[in-house]
Amino acid sequence: MHYPFWDVPALTAPMLIAAVAVLHVFVSLYAVGGGLFLAAEVAHAYRTDNRDYLAYLKGHAKFFILVTMIWGSITGVGIWWTIGLASPLATEFLIRTFVFAWGAEYVFFLIEIVSAFLFWYGWGTLAPRVHQAALWIYAAAAWISLVIITPITSFMLNPGNWGGDVWRGLANPQAFPQIIGRTGAALLLATLYVHLHAAFAAGESVRYLVVRRAWRLACGGAVLFVVGAGWWFAALPASARAAAIGAPVLNIFAAVVAGSVGGVFAMVLVGLRREPAWLSPGFALLLWGMGLAAVGAGEFIREAVRKPFVVYGEVYSHNVLPSEIAGLRHGGYLAGGAWTHRWVAESFPELVDRAGVVRPERIARLSREKRLAVGEALYMHHCGACHSTDGYMGLVQLLHGWSPALIGQLVRSPDLVRFVMPPWSGTEAEAAALAAYLETLARPSPVRPPEASRGR
Amino acid sequence: MGDSFPVAAAAAALPAPLWLLMTLKGVGFFLHVAAMHLVYAGLPIAVVFAVLGGDHGRRVAARLGAAMPVAVAVAVNFGVVPLLFLQVVYAPVAYPATILIAWPWFAVIPLLLVAYAGVYAFAMLPETGKLGAVRIAAGALGAAFVVVVGFVFANGLSLMANGGQMLAIFDATARAGAVRGLALNLGDSTIVPRWLMMFGLGVTTTAAYLLLDAEVFATRETGDYRFWARRWAFRIHTVGLGLFGAAGLWYILGALPPEVRRGIFALPLPHGLAMLSALLPAAAWAIAWRASRAGRGADLVVAVQLAALAANVASRQWVQSREILAVFDPASLPLKVQSGPLAVFLVLVVAGLALTGWMVRVWARSAGEGRA
Numbered sequence: 001m002h003y004p005f006w007d008v009p010a011l012t013a014p015m016l017i018a019a020v021a022v023l024h025v026f027v028s029l030y031a032v033g034g035g036l037f038l039a040a041e042v043a044h045a046y047r048t049d050n051r052d053y054l055a056y057l058k059g060h061a062k063f064f065i066l067v068t069m070i071w072g073s074i075t076g077v078g079i080w081w082t083i084g085l086a087s088p089l090a091t092e093f094l095i096r097t098f099v100f101a102w103g104a105e106y107v108f109f110l111i112e113i114v115s116a117f118l119f120w121y122g123w124g125t126l127a128p129r130v131h132q133a134a135l136w137i138y139a140a141a142a143w144i145s146l147v148i149i150t151p152i153t154s155f156m157l158n159p160g161n162w163g164g165d166v167w168r169g170l171a172n173p174q175a176f177p178q179i180i181g182r183t184g185a186a187l188l189l190a191t192l193y194v195h196l197h198a199a200f201a202a203g204e205s206v207r208y209l210v211v212r213r214a215w216r217l218a219c220g221g222a223v224l225f226v227v228g229a230g231w232w233f234a235a236l237p238a239s240a241r242a243a244a245i246g247a248p249v250l251n252i253f254a255a256v257v258a259g260s261v262g263g264v265f266a267m268v269l270v271g272l273r274r275e276p277a278w279l280s281p282g283f284a285l286l287l288w289g290m291g292l293a294a295v296g297a298g299e300f301i302r303e304a305v306r307k308p309f310v311v312y313g314e315v316y317s318h319n320v321l322p323s324e325i326a327g328l329r330h331g332g333y334l335a336g337g338a339w340t341h342r343w344v345a346e347s348f349p350e351l352v353d354r355a356g357v358v359r360p361e362r363i364a365r366l367s368r369e370k371r372l373a374v375g376e377a378l379y380m381h382h383c384g385a386c387h388s389t390d391g392y393m394g395l396v397q398l399l400h401g402w403s404p405a406l407i408g409q410l411v412r413s414p415d416l417v418r419f420v421m422p423p424w425s426g427t428e429a430e431a432a433a434l435a436a437y438l439e440t441l442a443r444p445s446p447v448r449p450p451e452a453s454r455g456r
Numbered sequence: 457m458g459d460s461f462p463v464a465a466a467a468a469a470l471p472a473p474l475w476l477l478m479t480l481k482g483v484g485f486f487l488h489v490a491a492m493h494l495v496y497a498g499l500p501i502a503v504v505f506a507v508l509g510g511d512h513g514r515r516v517a518a519r520l521g522a523a524m525p526v527a528v529a530v531a532v533n534f535g536v537v538p539l540l541f542l543q544v545v546y547a548p549v550a551y552p553a554t555i556l557i558a559w560p561w562f563a564v565i566p567l568l569l570v571a572y573a574g575v576y577a578f579a580m581l582p583e584t585g586k587l588g589a590v591r592i593a594a595g596a597l598g599a600a601f602v603v604v605v606g607f608v609f610a611n612g613l614s615l616m617a618n619g620g621q622m623l624a625i626f627d628a629t630a631r632a633g634a635v636r637g638l639a640l641n642l643g644d645s646t647i648v649p650r651w652l653m654m655f656g657l658g659v660t661t662t663a664a665y666l667l668l669d670a671e672v673f674a675t676r677e678t679g680d681y682r683f684w685a686r687r688w689a690f691r692i693h694t695v696g697l698g699l700f701g702a703a704g705l706w707y708i709l710g711a712l713p714p715e716v717r718r719g720i721f722a723l724p725l726p727h728g729l730a731m732l733s734a735l736l737p738a739a740a741w742a743i744a745w746r747a748s749r750a751g752r753g754a755d756l757v758v759a760v761q762l763a764a765l766a767a768n769v770a771s772r773q774w775v776q777s778r779e780i781l782a783v784f785d786p787a788s789l790p791l792k793v794q795s796g797p798l799a800v801f802l803v804l805v806v807a808g809l810a811l812t813g814w815m816v817r818v819w820a821r822s823a824g825e826g827r828a
Contacts, residue, residue: 002464004555004626007634020565069525070572073532078565080536084543085558085637088551089467095543096468100794100801102540103480106533107801107808113529114815125822134815166797321467334633338462339552342626343633377633384634 001319001337003088005381010391012384013086014317018303020082022296024075026189029182029295031068031112032146033190035139037217038064042135044213046128056206058123060197065120067193069113087385089319090156090310097166098152105148111141143183150182151175156311157302158237173235178302181228185295187221188264192284192291195272199284211276215268222265229257229298237312240305243420250304253297260294307420310385316422318385325425332360333378333426340381348374360427368436375437378430386421389441399438401445411435461619461783463548469792470544476798477545478773484537486769489657490762491531494665496606497658499524499575500599501692506583506592512684515677518583519669520662521595524575532568545786546616553616556625558637560608567601567608574598603655610651615641617776619783645711652703657768659696660737663689664754664761667744671754673823682751690748697741704734716778726778729771736764 006013038061045054083091095102115138122131154174155162162169191214198210233241244250264287271278310317320328328336334344334351335358344351344358348370351362363374383395390396399407411431414421424431470477498520506517543550554561578595581587615621618641625639641647670677670685677685708717708730720726740760747753780786 002467003551004630005634006555006558006637007631009636016562066576069529070569070576073529074565074569074572077532077536077568080539081562081565084551085555085562088547088555091543092547092551093467095540095547096466096471099471099540099544100797103537103801104804106537106540107804109533110812111808111815113533114812114819117526117529118815118819122819122822126818130818134818137811137815164792166794315467338464339626340633342462342623343630346627373632380632380634 001089001333001340001381002092003319004339005319005384006085007380007384008086008388010388012386012388012392013082014303014385015392017079017082017086018300020075020078021303022299024072024079025185025295025299026292027067027072028076028146029186029189030064030193031072032142032183033186033188033217033221034064034068034193035112035135035142036187037190037194037214039132039135039139041213043132046132050209052203052206053209056198056202056210059201060194061120061123063197063201064193065116069116073109087310087315087319089321090315093311093315094152094156097169098155101148101152101166101170105145108141108145108148112138112145115141143186146182146186147179150179153302154178156309157240157306158235158312159314174232177228177231177235179228181225181232181298184221184224184226184228185298187217188225188261189221189291189295191215191218191221191268192264192288195279196284196288199279199281207279208276211272211279215273218268219265222261222268225261225294226258236305239307239419240312243307244301244305246420247304250301253301256297257294257301260290260297264290264294307386308415308422316425318382318422318425320422320425325423328425329427331427332358333382333430334358334360334374337381340377343377344374360429363429363433371433372437372440374430375433375435378426378434379437382425382434395438395441396443399442401447402442404435404439407438407442408432408435411438461549461623463784466547466789469790470786471792471794472798473791473793474545474786474789477541478777481538481541481545482769482773484534484541485773486766488531488534488538489765489769490661491527491534493654493658493661493765494527495524495531495575496602497655497696498527498662498665499578499595499602501659501662502578503592503595503599506578506595512681513688514583515681516666516685516688519674520666521575521579523665523669525579528572528575532572546780546784548784549616549619549622549780552622552626553641554612555637556622556629556635557608557612557615557639557641558635560640561612561637564605564608567605571598571601571605574601606654607647607651610647610654611641611644613776614644614647614650617779618644618646646707649703649707649711653700653707656696656698656700656703657737657765659699660693660740661696661761661765663693663696664740664744664757666692667747668754668758671747671751686748686751690744693741693744697737700737701734712775713779715782716775719778720775726771726774729767729774732767733764733771736760736767740764 008016038057042054042057044050045057115134118126119131119134119138122134126134151170151172155169155172158172158174159169160172162172194210194214198207202210233244236244244254267287306312306317308317309315310319313322315321324336334340341358345356348366350366351358351360351374353359363371366374379395387393387395387398402410408431410417411434412424412428415423426434502517502520502524505513505520509517574594574597578591578598581591581594583591615625621641621644624643625641626635629635629639666689667686670682670689674682674685708720712720720730740757743753743760744757747757
C-alpha cells in the first residue's frame with residue numbers, strides 16, 4: 001500500500017525473511033559464544049603453557065573466522081536486505097525509530113572485525129597479553145552487539161508501553177528474556193561447533209581436553225536458553241501466546257526446541273562429560289544438528305507468533321498502520337495506497353473520477369473479469385504478506401470447501417474469524433471484489449454432507 | 457493518469473536533523489568506498505596477475521589477494537552504514553526502487569557469499585599444485601560476482617534517483633497490483649557510465665595500494681620485485697585514470713539529466729566538488745608517476761587518492777539528492793530528534809574509533825616487527 005508489493009509465488013516474501021534469519025542465527029550465535037569460548041580457552045592455554053592446545057585453538061580460530069566472517073556477516077546484511085523488500089513499511093518505521101541503536105551495533109561490528117583480524121594476523125607476533133586482550137575485546141563486542149540488536153527484534157513482538165520513547169522501547173518486556181535466551185543459545189551452539197571441529201581436526205588428547213573444558217559451557221548455555229525461553233513465553237502479549245499455542249506446527253517446533261536442548265544437555269552431561277571418547281565425528285554431527293534444530297525452530301517460532309502485527313501495535317502484517325484502518329474503510333484500500341492507486345488508475349481508468357480519485361463504489365459496475373482482477377489485487381495486498389495462492393499457507397488449500405457465505409464473512413471480519421489476521425481495511429465494494437476472487441480459489445468440499453444435515 | 461510519484465505518509469519521524477543524517481550517510485559511504493574500490497577492481501586485477509603475470513606478477517597477486525579478506529570485511533561492514541541512513545532519509549524512493557528489482561537485489565546476498573568465499577580461497581589456498589587451479593578459479597568467480605554485485609548496486613541506486621523510470625518499470629511489470637521483482641533498471645542512461653566510473657576509480661585505488669605495498673609493506677621482497685611492482689602500479693593507475701576520465705565525461709555530458717548538469721555548472725558547491733572529483737584523481741596519478749620512479753611518496757599518493765574518493769563521494773551525494781528532489785523532498789518529513797540515543801551513538805562512535813585505532817596501531821607495529 002505505502003510501497004509496491006513484492007509477490008513471491010508459493011513462498012511469500014516474509015518467509016524469505018524467516019529463511020535468511022534462521023540461516024543467520026546458525027552462525028551469528030556461534031560468533032558470540034565462540035568468541036567467549038576462544039577467549040577463555042586461549043587464556044587457559046597460555047596460562048598452562050599448553051602448546052598443543054594453543055596450536056589446536058589456532059586451527060579452530062581459522063575455522064571460526066572463516067565461518068563467522070563469510071556466512072555470519074553476509075547473512076546478517078541479508079536480513080536487512082530482505083526486510084526492506086518484504087516489509088518496507090515496518091522497516092521504515094523500525095529504522096527511523098532505532099537508527100542509532102543499529103548504528104551503535106555497527107560500531108561494535110567494526111570492533112569485532114578489527115579485533116578478530118588483530119587476533120588472527122597477530123598470532124605469533126603479538127605479546128600473549130595483547131593477543132588475549134584482542135580476543136576478549138572481540139568477545140565483548142560480539143556479545144554487546146547481541147545485546148543491542150535483540151531488543152529491536154523483541155520490540156517488534158512486544159513494545160510494551162513505550163509511548164514513542166526509544167529507551168523504553170529498547171527496554172521492552174521481551175528484551176531481557178530474549179537476551180538471556182540468546183546468550184544461552186550462543187554458548188550452547190558454540191560448544192557444539194567446537195565439538196564438531198575438534199571431532200574432525202583434533203588429536204585424541206586435545207579432543208578430550210576440549211570436551212572436559214566445554215561441557216560446563218554447553219550445559220550452562222542450555223540452562224540459560226531454557227530459562228530465557230520460558231520467561232520469553234511468559235512475557236508474550238496475549239495474541240502472540242495464543243498464536244503460539246494455537247498453531248500445531250509451532251507446537252511441534254516447540255517440542256523440537258525442548259527435545260533438542262534437553263537431548264544435547266543430557267548427552268553432554270551424562271555422556272561426554274564422563275566419557276570424552278564418545279566424541280566421534282558422527283556424534284559431534286548429531287549434537288551440532290540438534291543444536292541447529294533447536295535454534296532454528298526457536299527462531300521460527302519467534303518470527304511466526306508476531307501476529308496480526310509485524311511490529312506489535314504499530315504496523316499490521318499487511319503493511320498498514322492501525323491509524324489508517326478507519327480511513328481505508330471509508331475511502332477504500334486501493335485509493336488509500338500510493339502504489340495501488342497508481343495501478344488502479346492505470347489499469348482501470350473507469351474507476352477514477354474527474355478529480356483523479358479512485359472510487360471503489362464503481363467496482364460493481366465493472367465486468368466480472370475486471371472485478372476479479374481488482375479482487376486479485378486486493379488479495380495480493382491484503383492477504384499476500386502471509387498467504388500464497390497455492391503454496392505456503394495457500395488459500396487454495398485453506399479455503400477448500402468454504403462456501404461463498406463463509407468467505408464473505410472471512411473477508412469482512414478476518415480478525416474476528418481468526419485473531420491472528422489484521423482487520424479488514426477496505427470498503428464494502430472492495431470486500432465484495434475480494435470475496436469474489438477468493439471464491440474462484442475455493443474448491444468444493446471433498447466431503448459430502450450427510451443427508452440429514454442437508455435436510456435441516 | 458499523471459506521472460506524479462506516489463509517496464505515502466511517513467511511518468515515523470526523522471530521528472535527527474536532515475543535515476546530520478546526510479553527513480553520517482556521506483561519511484559512512486566514504487569509509488565504504490575506500491575499501492570497496494580496492495575489492496571491486498583489486499580482486500580482478502589480482503586474478504589477472506595470478507594467471508598472466510610471471511613470477512613477479514604472481515607475487516603481486518598473492519600480496520593483493522592477502523589484503524582482500526580485510527578489505528571485503530571493512531567494505532561489507534561500512535557498506536551497511538550509508539544504506540542505513542539512506543533508508544532513514546529516502547525510504548519513499550529507496551524501497552520502491554529495490555522492490556521493483558527485488559530478485560536481482562536479493563541475489564546480491566548469495567552472490568556476495570560466494571564472492572567472499574572466493575576471496576578467502578584466493579587468499580589462503582596454495583599457489584601451486586591442484587589447489588592452485590582451484591585458487592585461481594575461486595578468485596575469478598569471486599571477482600566476477602563482485603563486478604555483478606557492483607552492477608546491481610549501480611542499477612538500484614540509479615533507479616531510486618529516477619522516479620520516472622520507477623513508474624515505467626512499475627507500470628510495465630505490475631500484475632494484479634503487485635510486482636514479481638524480476639526487472640532491472642536497464643533503461644537508465646546513467647548506469648553504464650556510472651558503473652565504469654566506479655570501476656575506473658577502483659582501478660586507481662588498487663594502483664595506489666599496490667604502490668604503497670611495494671614501497672612500505674613489501675620489505676621482505678627483492679628490490680627487483682619492488683621496482684617491478686611500482687612500475688606496474690603506475691601503468692594500472694594510468695589505465696584506471698583513463699577509464700575514469702572517459703566514463704566521467706560520458707556521465708556528465710551525455711547521461712546526466714540536463715537540469716542536474718546545469719545545477720552542477722551553475723552552483724559553486726557542486727561545481728567545486730565536480731572539479732575536485734576530476735582533478736584529484738589526476739593529481740594522484742601525477743604523484744604516482746614520480747613515486748613509482750623515486751621509490752618514495754606512495755603515502756602521499758594514497759592520501760590524495762583518498763581525497764579524490766572523498767570528493768567523488770560528496771559529488772555523488774549532491775547529484776543523488778538533487779535527482780531525488782525531483783520526486784521526493786526529505787525536508788518535508790516530520791522531525792523528532794532523539795537526543796539521548798543520538799548522543800550515546802556519537803559517544804560510541806568516538807570510543808569505538810579510538811579502540812579500533814589503537815588495535816590498528818598495535819597490528820601495524822606487530823606487522824612491522826614481523827617484517828624486520
